[in-house]
Amino acid sequence: MDSNERERAEGALPADVPPSPRAPGIAGLSTPYRVVTALALGAVAVAACWHLALVFLHVAPSNTLSKRHAGMIDGWIYPEFEQNWKLFAPNPLQQNIAVEARAQVRTDDDRLVTGAWRDLSAEDGAAIRHSLLPSHTEQNELRRAWDFYTGSHDEDEKPSGERGALSQEYLRRIAVARLGADGGAGADGRVVRIQLRSATRAVPAPAWSTERTDTQTYYRELPWWTV
Amino acid sequence: MVDGVTRLRAAAGRGLAKVTGQALGPYQSAVVRIGFSATWLFFLLREFPHRRELYGPDGPWSWDLAHRLTDSNEAFSVLMWSDSTLWFELVYAVSVLASVLLMLGWRTRTSAVVFMVGVLSLQNRSVFMGDGGDNVIHLMAIYLVLTRCGRVWSLDARRAALRAGSGAGRDVAGPVLWGVLGVVLAYGAVSGRFTAGWLAAFAAVWVVLGLWWTVERHEPEGEGRAVLDVLANLLHNAGMLVIMAEVCLIYATAGWYKIQGSRWQDGTALYYPLRLDYFTPWPALSGVLAGSGVLVMLLSYGTVAVQVAFPFTLFNRRIKNVLLAAMMLEHAGIAVLLGLPFFSMAMIAADAVFLPTGFLVWLGAGASGRVGRGLGLGLGRGRGRRGGAGVADAEVVPVAVPVQAGPGGG
Structure with a gap:
């Protein structure tokens, strides 16, 4: 956090903006709000990783993990995240x-x-x-x-x-x-x-x-x- | 040892400040927004004469058939709310309008939600009309809702800059838009037309937009506004990560599956699509290309190599940019050669998320010099700062500086 504040003090922001009293991001918040936003950070990070992992298992060939959790993966992916990128693959239509x-x-x-x-x-x-x-x-x-x-x-x-x-x-x-x-x-x-x-x-x-x-x-x- | 821990903590602190304090990649998110909304807009305009055959209640994929399918898979489509032609025409028109508004960045978050509703409603109504291009647009329309993609190159940015200069004026359009969408949401909820998940998602967006407006109005410098800013940044950065990972997954899947095919191995694969009746709008041109065995082999091998390699080149900026240019060119070629203009345009829009900030700023400056100045669109925001260009400098580029009134951007 310290380094971040130092950066601001050194004028990382352009000159035409008056200096703001609050540091950007989580550093500028009081403790209760820091806790709230830290929890949100955790939740968002987990959600993003979870989504990408399931999309990966959906587009990858059938494998140990995707076979074991087929129901859960399909439940997450279908209908809105369905995708198929086997474009002209493995072989193009002949x-x-x-x-x-x-x-x-x-x-x-x-x-x-x-x-x-x-x-x-x-x-x-x-x-x-x-x-x-x-x-x-x-x-x-x-x-x-x-x-x-x-x-x-x-x-x-x-x-x-x-x-x-x-x-x-x-x-x-x-x-x-x-x-x-x-x-x-x-x-x-x-x-x-x-x-x-x-x-x-x-x-x-x-x-x-x-x-x-x-x-x-x-x-x-x-x-x-x-x- | 202690030094290492200190440095690690400092790095973690910097990272934390970055993902909570900034909406990273403002130009990249803007170019993805503009790219996808333009692709969908052009598609809707191109298919305007065929709209009823594609998505209308009396098309070959009739409302009845669609109803039977969506009943079983629960795909989201407001077109399933009614089988009247009037409703269909209204939804199509709103989808066109939302594409225009999202492209211009007018009330960007709201436009992104309506854009997503339009895309999902039309595509899920007739799922067998689509191809890979529709698939990319479908996914990105959802992901774009998560991002703050209107912080540059948008009417929102222009309005915020004007307001910062001359004090806050009365905002009429915002509350009216919010009220109208609230009525639609309430109607959908009361008549039980949303699944629980969609209802929760739309209600959450609606409540937060109202909250945001209130906080912005009553205590723009307060802590509540700062908290909202941090949460929005978090969501944006996660959304951008998902968009970038999705593009990598597309190329990795396309490439790795090709490697397993005998035709891609013997270097003749490209020849075959050039001889398929559904993908040869220019038979003479396709014939010339298909006539050279060496050219076909080089292009087939090149395609696989680029697709497989792309995700790994992200670790090296220069190689990444070379490959990016190659892929965009290949897609431009596919647009004409295989007659897949909208697929290609969507893929180029997706690729654009990896364009370097310096290039995008330069592009914006050029565009604003030519058209923007007359229209006063403020396209060149950030001009003059292009000296330190590059992805690595993304955090220094003035993300929101004159753009958003608030604790961070004054």
């Missing part, structure tokens, strides 16, 4: 996953017409191209909805819990909105069912590498959903 959709339309003269597949991701890609400020609606909406769906469904398209149901409804609403009122089937009527599929193509190996990549398109077809 395939283009396109989401396509088609609709079945009941026409006004009571026929059932099935439209052609429409590549919704290609439409996103076209919107992003030559744009300095791509919109989240083009870059994240469909892409992340598909991730959400595949992350909450098994290979037989069986949903796992509430998240599975939510992702299915979300994907369906995106597709319906994008296909439009006539379902893109080229006939007047109303959409009765829609279907989605993904087309996955591996990014070809670089021309300058000796690797070979299977660049065939693989489809994952979802069941028809009633609208």
Whole structure:
């Protein structure tokens, strides 16, 4: 504390400020307030260290400590401090996953017409191209909805819990909105069912590498959903 | 031995005086405030035509779906208070307004709270619309509330300087703002829309802001005011520590996970994002870069090296600054090349917490010379003191000197 006061006396503060009667910080307070602020200092320091420790355990790979205290860590982190910094890691995505959709339309003269597949991701890609400020609606909406769906469904398209149901409804609403009122089937009527599929193509190996990549398109077809 | 103890005690005393007596890094906290509020503001303006699709009650992620999700995870969003379009438009508008006010530093603490409410409400409403950039903004919006980020480069600083020169005028806007937010808080509390934790947090901020105003008005030189100052400094310094540690965690995680990937090991990793349809707004440009195996390898290795090394370079100012410049440049490149402008801007704003004080003061002086003088924004506060610049000098830089009326700053 002494050194601090000496510093002030030597004019650490600029000349245009009149000298204050009170030393800055905890040194300038009377004893009861010193106790209060010292306690606050302790509490704030503990809280900051605690928070950083739990964030660390949240972003670190699963380990002895984070496995032992998983419940407590999740309770602290979720929902507001959730974070994921595995950006293009451990490996970047090496395939283009396109989401396509088609609709079945009941026409006004009571026929059932099935439209052609429409590549919704290609439409996103076209919107992003030559744009300095791509919109989240083009870059994240469909892409992340598909991730959400595949992350909450098994290979037989069986949903796992509430998240599975939510992702299915979300994907369906995106597709319906994008296909439009006539379902893109080229006939007047109303959409009765829609279907989605993904087309996955591996990014070809670089021309300058000796690797070979299977660049065939693989489809994952979802069941028809009633609208 | 005795000498060592004495020296240790002296050092502890100095440290204590520092964390309780000053809001450290005033320029760094200000640049983080301006960076994040500007990023969110530009994002909201960019998405204005798409706002209803992203966050509106009838978007693909409908209010109903959001309700089912937030019911189970208890994420905070005032948008879940009502499914009316009018309420949504109001919240979006308030979020825009709060971004502007926080950027300008008008009633900074209050603006920071409203800014946080806006960010959390919109992002938690449609959590699947976001990406890494939204994630950084989300965290920093919370952390910024803890800091005294309006002590320089702000309307608050300008007002305090004017008041110190000409005596206290009547403050009308403050109490009115406090009253309005009190009504909103009371409504939320009575109708049971807050979880216990959020209610306690908002109520605490509201009470302290009222207390602060009262003390400032009635005994600006008294001990009560000094105590509040010390507590605010403590919270600020802890908040800045958390912000800096968070940035280190981001880079460390991103780097260490990459090291484990085979594509980062064989030096081809960067090639792949350059061929993903969702991340190639400029296919020709991406193609040129992806065409060179050596360039791709150097950039891939360089990225990992910089990300892993960054936290450790904080112990050496010069190397830290070089790496900081490299990372900011890389993010500027990512903004264009991968079409991630808002993510990049958010990361640059986060990086800025490590910029040296001297550089920031110089930047402020330049900015005020060009624009500030005409507007009278007082951006160049602290000009003429830039001689002794550097992070190490942060404590000598006049944190609050002409800025805040009070025991410390006269």
